[in-house]
Amino acid sequence: MSDDFPGKSGDDAEVRRVETLFSRLPSSIVTALIGIFLCFLVLFETTGLELLKQWAAYMLSIAAMRVWLWYMFGKAERQAGTIRRWEWSFAAGAMLTSLGWGALFGPLYPTAIHADAQMFVALMVVITAFTGSVFVAVSNVTFWLFIIPILGPAVATYALTLGTGAQWPITAAASCIAVFVIVQRTLYQSSARILRHSAEADALLAEQQAIFDSSPGGIAVLDGRHIRKCNMRLGELLGRRLQDLASSSLDQHFVSQDEAARFFAEHAKTLESGHPVQGMYRLRRADGGQFWAEITGRRMSGEAKQSVWVITDITLLVANQQRARSGETG
Numbered sequence: 001m002s003d004d005f006p007g008k009s010g011d012d013a014e015v016r017r018v019e020t021l022f023s024r025l026p027s028s029i030v031t032a033l034i035g036i037f038l039c040f041l042v043l044f045e046t047t048g049l050e051l052l053k054q055w056a057a058y059m060l061s062i063a064a065m066r067v068w069l070w071y072m073f074g075k076a077e078r079q080a081g082t083i084r085r086w087e088w089s090f091a092a093g094a095m096l097t098s099l100g101w102g103a104l105f106g107p108l109y110p111t112a113i114h115a116d117a118q119m120f121v122a123l124m125v126v127i128t129a130f131t132g133s134v135f136v137a138v139s140n141v142t143f144w145l146f147i148i149p150i151l152g153p154a155v156a157t158y159a160l161t162l163g164t165g166a167q168w169p170i171t172a173a174a175s176c177i178a179v180f181v182i183v184q185r186t187l188y189q190s191s192a193r194i195l196r197h198s199a200e201a202d203a204l205l206a207e208q209q210a211i212f213d214s215s216p217g218g219i220a221v222l223d224g225r226h227i228r229k230c231n232m233r234l235g236e237l238l239g240r241r242l243q244d245l246a247s248s249s250l251d252q253h254f255v256s257q258d259e260a261a262r263f264f265a266e267h268a269k270t271l272e273s274g275h276p277v278q279g280m281y282r283l284r285r286a287d288g289g290q291f292w293a294e295i296t297g298r299r300m301s302g303e304a305k306q307s308v309w310v311i312t313d314i315t316l317l318v319a320n321q322q323r324a325r326s327g328e329t330g
Contacts, residue, residue, distance in 0.1 A: 011080035012199035013192070017138050018083045020191065021090055025070045028135040029063050032097060035128055036060065039104065039121075046110040046117045055108055059100045066093040091142040094132070098149040101128050105153040125154055126176060133180045137187035138195075151177055218311040221300075225249045225264065228306070237293070237313055239286035250309070255282040255290050263295075271299045271307055280314065292318040 036059050043052055073086055104125060110117035129150050136142040155174075212219060218234030220227050230245050238245065238253055251260035259281055267277040276298040283293045297309035 013195040015078045015083050016195045018087050021139050022073050024135045042120050046114045062096045091145045094142050095145040098146045101150045102153040105157040137184045138191045143184050220309045222307050255284050291315040
């Protein structure tokens with residue numbers, strides 16, 4: 001997948017793909033445990049008890065190993081450079097589990113006098129192969145390492161035991177494999193698109209957040225007059241914590257409430273029309289100090305009441321202009 005989607009977003013999507021693979025493992029383990037229990041009950045009278053116990057012990061051991069692998073993955077640092085190793089580890093566990101299911105068509109396969117048990121085994125293998133294919137659909141290597149050991153013995157058993165009469169069972173098995181491949185490819189491609197778009201969206205969001213946080217001007221998102229979101233720079237300008245600003249109204253930070261009322265009254269219609277507004281006003285810091293601020297704002301696209309404002313400290317600029325005017329007058 002990383003070859004299809006190069007770059008940072010492709011690496012992120014690759015990591016998320018393997019994370020998705022591991023996130024489905026608990027459901028896969030529960031399904032396997034139910035299948036092991038049912039097989040043990042059905043095959044109890046058709047297969048040697050000692051052999052059945054060995055098979056159950058093997059399957060439970062592999063399940064425990066895969067749970068341990070899932071636990072270690074949860075604690076590991078996920079990086080694009082090492083994520084393929086985790087995928088191959090997962091695929092190895094899936095293959096070992098699949099070998100156990102494939103044994104149902106080997107030494108555990110019921111004799112001809114137990115036709116019902118044979119039908120159960122065939123149905124169980126098909127269901128397990130299908131559900132397993134869905135669980136591992138986001139990984140091509142895991143899919144093939146899982147599907148071949150589980151369905152290969154079934155096809156071989158029908159071919160060897162039924163001889164020329166195995167044409168229809170083999171055709172049915174081949175059709176099942178084709179269906180599994182189609183399902184896996186469809187799910188894989190769908191998951192690939194979703195994971196890529198998700199990674200790209202998160203990368204874009206992180207970039208926008210970095211711009212928001214590192215802006216040299218204070219930024220405030222207003223809902224009406226109330227601050228809903230702001231950056232660190234605005235907190236520095238007003239000398240307040242972001243938590244305090246997020247629950248405050250912008251007009252309470254003006255030196256004069258008359259100026260605040262005039263500010264909103266003058267720019268209300270301009271904001272409603274979607275045009276930007278700009279002005280110079282005096283704002284008050286938390287310690288009582290004052291500064292001149294250039295305030296530029298615009299209504300957010302598609303939002304009737306929300307707007308975005310950039311607040312810049314221009315006290316030095318105003319002071320220089322006043323000195324220049326005083327010098328000209330003198």
